[in-house]
C-alpha cells in the first residue's frame with residue numbers, strides 16, 4: 297500500500313534535474329504537472345529559470361508533455377508558450393489521462409518520468425501506470441481549498457514513509 301504512494305525520487309524544484317538524470321535512467325519522456333510544479337498555483341506565467349530548464353530538457357531529446365487537472369485555457373497558455381503538448385482536465389490519479397500523455401509522447405511507461413507536487417494525484421497516478429515518479433516541493437503555498445485538505449492526509453502518509461524508511 298505504501299509503495300503504491302511512494303515516489304521514486306524527491307526534489308525541491310524540477311530545475312535541479314539535469315538531462316543526464318533522465319538519460320542515465322533510460323527516461324526519454326517526461327510528464328509534468330502544471331500547478332505548483334511548473335507555475336505557482338493559479339498562474340499562467342512561467343518563470344524564466346523554469347522556462348530555461350524545460351528548454352534544456354527538450355534540447356537533450358527528452359519529450360515533454362504537461363498533464364494537469366486544471367481547465368483547458370490555463371494549461372494551453374503554458375503549453376503553447378513552452379512549445380510542448382498538454383493534456384488538461386486530467387482527473388489524476390485516473391489512468392486514462394496518463395495513457396493519453398504517453399500516447400502523445402510516444403514512450404513506454406518504463407522510459408517515462410512524471411514530476412508533480414501531489415502524492416494523491418501525480419505520484420499515485422504515475423505509480424499505477426509504472427512511471428518513474430518524482431515528487432517536488434510545491435512552488436507556492438497557495439492552492440485549492442480541497443487540495444489543502446488533502447495535504448493533511450499527505451503529511452500523514454509522508455510521516456509513514458519516513459518511519460518505514462521508504463522515502464528517497
Ligand SMILES: [Mg+2]
Pocket residue numbers: 329330331332333412413414
Ligand atoms: Mg500540482
